[in-house]
Amino acid sequence: MKTTWLIALVLANSAATAVAYVPDDAWTTTASGRVSAGQGATLTWGIAEDGTTISGEDPSDLVSYLDDLFSETSSSSDLTSRSWFSVFQQSVDRWSELGGITFVYEENDNGSMVGGSAGRLGQLADVRIAGSYNDGPSGTLAYTWLPNNGDMVIDTGETSYFSRTASDYRTFRNTVMHELGHAIGLLHIESDTSSLLMEPYINTTFDGPQLDDIRGLHGLYGDVYEKAYSGQGNDTAARATSLGLLSSGGVLGVGLDAAGDQAVAATETDFVSITDGSDIDYYSFSVDTPLEVSLTLTPRGGLFQQGVQGGTQSTFDANARNNLSLAVYDSDGSTLLEQVDLTSAGGAESITGLQLAASGEYFARVLGADDSVQMYDLVISASAMLVALAGDYNDDGLVDAADYSVWRDSQDDIGGSLAADGDHDGDVDLADYVVWKNGFGSSSSGSSPLAVPEPVATLLAAFGMLFARHRRRALSRGC
Structure with a gap:
């Protein structure tokens, strides 16, 4: 029997069109400040004290519930010392390492009503986690408000479900991570061919966000590099993401974990994307000897069946959402060495046999032409540059x-x-x-x-x- 996660309380957009992830609105204002579309955001999170009022529910009893469930002996007001705290920490950390969201723990809570109060630094978290009896065992596990609220309520009527220790409490963590997906603005999606975190039924055959869930995160807040340079991102050569030193016979790459189907292992973190037609990604690489380099830009995202919850499913090609182009710049970051845009959305772009005669730093630029998020990977390989032999006047590779x-x-x-x-x-x-x-x-x-x-x-x-x-x-x- 499938056990439902509960649909997020705010259901006004439940009939939205899948893209394939189903987005609501992203956060626009958090306790840390304003949030721009497609750029990184910092969300504070915290745990409401027992007795805190919950909109439409009995007061929260989450702390005492989890203490009993995990046989906790500590009575410290510092909740980070609780044995169950790591479940929440691991859950927010997983979303933080996959894209433009950064979750930061807020230890203070002024007791305002859950589900109706905006976050304030040092006083109240953007996303507050509370608990109340909902419908008991084998029913709804939790529910969450959508942005700009994001508060979560866990069903404390569950008796033993959240205490399952298998795979480091995967049942509990997947529940929390699913609800955090709602908290950042993702609605339910259904797929008959893939298993996704944001489907309306719990699934513990995988761990955490899967590929289209991550694509949804990127669509709302950009990839993880949007958080670089104090949130300015890597959209200029001066703020390029360094891929390291490239040697003859060597390979550098980024976004490589997006290759394959929707399945994402809990250890995979290498996912990048272009959010829309205005997003630009720069990467730098260095050479310390003349090299001949080749670069390949491949759109990723997968091909699968999808639809909104309760709706008709159709085939969705997430590999072909934005027409990407690729360019390479010299060490000054502005002199164009070569550029390609030969294929339409879904097609790979390649630069081959580009000779870099001088050692130094070079730059690769990725940009899109459409207002849709496109995951991709970029692979750069190198071989020794063939230098003309002195005296080889017929260019046959031998002086004779x-x-x-x-x-x-x-x-x-x-x-x-x-x-x-x-x-x-x-x-x-x-x-x-x-x-x-x-x-x-x-x-x-x-x-x-x-x-x-x-x-x-x-x-x-x-x-x-x-x-x-x-x-x-x-x-x-x-x-």
């Missing part, structure tokens, strides 16, 4: 007699072809022969120069004398 022939055939009265201009001075002369001679035997595979074979050396010596006589005659005509 064939290159001498190119040099020889390039000679004429006006300097000839520049294919054998080994010293890059704008003409082909004996100095370019010296370049070839010094590099003879070298190859792109790393072979060392060899001695010039004697027959070739003899011919070259003779040619050198002819070249010198020809040059003297040319000088005489100019006198």
